[in-house]
Amino acid sequence: MEKSILIVGAASAMGQELVRQQLQAGHSVYTTSRKALEKQGEKHIHAQFNIVESDFPEGFLPDSLDGLVYLPGTINLKPFRALKPEAFLEDFQVNVMGGIKTIHKIQKSFNPGSSIVMFSTVAVQRGMAYHSSVAVSKGAVEGLVRTLAAELAPKVRVNAIAPSLTHTPMSERMINTDDKLKAMKERHPLKEIGQPRDMASMVSYLLSDNARWITGQIMHIDGGLSTLNK
Numbered sequence: 001m002e003k004s005i006l007i008v009g010a011a012s013a014m015g016q017e018l019v020r021q022q023l024q025a026g027h028s029v030y031t032t033s034r035k036a037l038e039k040q041g042e043k044h045i046h047a048q049f050n051i052v053e054s055d056f057p058e059g060f061l062p063d064s065l066d067g068l069v070y071l072p073g074t075i076n077l078k079p080f081r082a083l084k085p086e087a088f089l090e091d092f093q094v095n096v097m098g099g100i101k102t103i104h105k106i107q108k109s110f111n112p113g114s115s116i117v118m119f120s121t122v123a124v125q126r127g128m129a130y131h132s133s134v135a136v137s138k139g140a141v142e143g144l145v146r147t148l149a150a151e152l153a154p155k156v157r158v159n160a161i162a163p164s165l166t167h168t169p170m171s172e173r174m175i176n177t178d179d180k181l182k183a184m185k186e187r188h189p190l191k192e193i194g195q196p197r198d199m200a201s202m203v204s205y206l207l208s209d210n211a212r213w214i215t216g217q218i219m220h221i222d223g224g225l226s227t228l229n230k
Contacts, residue, residue, distance in 0.1 A: 003027045004062050005207060008051055008102055009071030011035040013168045017200040018069065019044065025204070030062065051098045056105060065109045067207040069117045070099040074137070075170050077130045088133050095137035096144065103148070110156050115207045118145055120162040122222045138162075142218055149216030157215035159206050164222035166194035188223035189230040 005022050009015055011033035019040055022029045028043045034050045047060045051072065074091045076083070099118055120138040123131040142160060149158040165171055165184055175181040175193065185191050202221050205211055220226045 001209075003066035003207075004030065004064060005067040005069070006030045006032075006061070006065055006102075006106065007069045007071065008032050008098070009073075010046075011037045012071055012170070012196075014166070014196040014199050015071050017196045018071075018203055021200055021204045022207070025208075027066075028062070030060070032056070051102060052093050061106060061109065063109065064111050065106055065114060066111050067115045067117070068102065068106065068110075069203055069207070070102060071119060072098050073119055073170075074134060076133045078133070079130055080132045083133055088136060091133045092137045092140065095134070096140045099141065100144070107152075107156075110152075112155050113209070113212065114156045115211065116145075116148065116152075116156060116158045117203050117206050118158075118160045120145075120160045120218055122162055122164040122220065122226050124162060125220070125226050145218065146216050153215060157206075157211070159211075159214060159217045159219060161199060161202055161206075161219045161221055162226070163194055163199055164188060164225045166196065166199060168196060188225050189228040190223040192223060194221065194223065 005027050007015055007018060007029060010019055010031035019029050019031060023040055023043055031037060031046045032051060033048060036048055037046050039046055047057050072094050074094050076087060076091055118141050120142050121134055123135045124139045124142055145158050145160040152158060165174065167175065175184055184193050198221055202219055206214065
């Protein structure tokens with residue numbers, strides 16, 4: 001059955017892979033991003049704007065939706081002493097408030113059986129140095145996901161993905177040499193870092209009817225880092 005899926009922050013490597021997967025499944029895909037994004041076909045409808053600073057363009061959203069994926073995020077890795085309160089607020093705006101604003105806007109448009117997917121991080125569960133700002137905001141995402149899952153059930157399912165390091169432009173400075181990449185791989189029990197398709201495939205699953213009995217969950221797609229000691 002064809003669905004209508006909204007992907008916010010679709011210009012990322014993960015977002016573009018997810019768009020490809022959803023279009024391949026035959027769905028209509030509505031995307032937003034701060035950057036320009038090339039359309040991938042007739043069923044791909046795009047609007048370029050910043051969700052934190054602006055509202056959805058008039059007439060962009062369909063009358064009904066079956067899924068929302070909120071992808072915008074930050075990687076602000078600094079010692080706590082170097083982070084001013086304003087930095088925490090900026091990360092919170094992107095990671096949390098943009099998602100809240102989006103859900104407020106479209107919540108009445110969800111069809112029964114719809115799915116919301118947001119993003120957390122492995123650093124919420126595992127204490128990691130220099131992750132205080134991102135962990136604070138993504139911890140709020142996890143609280144929001146569980147609360148909304150209870151409040152919106154049984155009509156809408158709400159879940160989050162908590163990845164570890166994924167090979168994207170945002171993480172490039174952490175893996176931009178062979179030594180850095182090797183060290184990051186060694187931290188994970190599976191001895192690899194994540195790829196955009198790993199995350200996009202899990203999102204596609206959570207959006208699908210195959211995940212009809214999954215809600216209120218934080219899915220740790222992290223090469224085993226959050227639960228294994230090897």
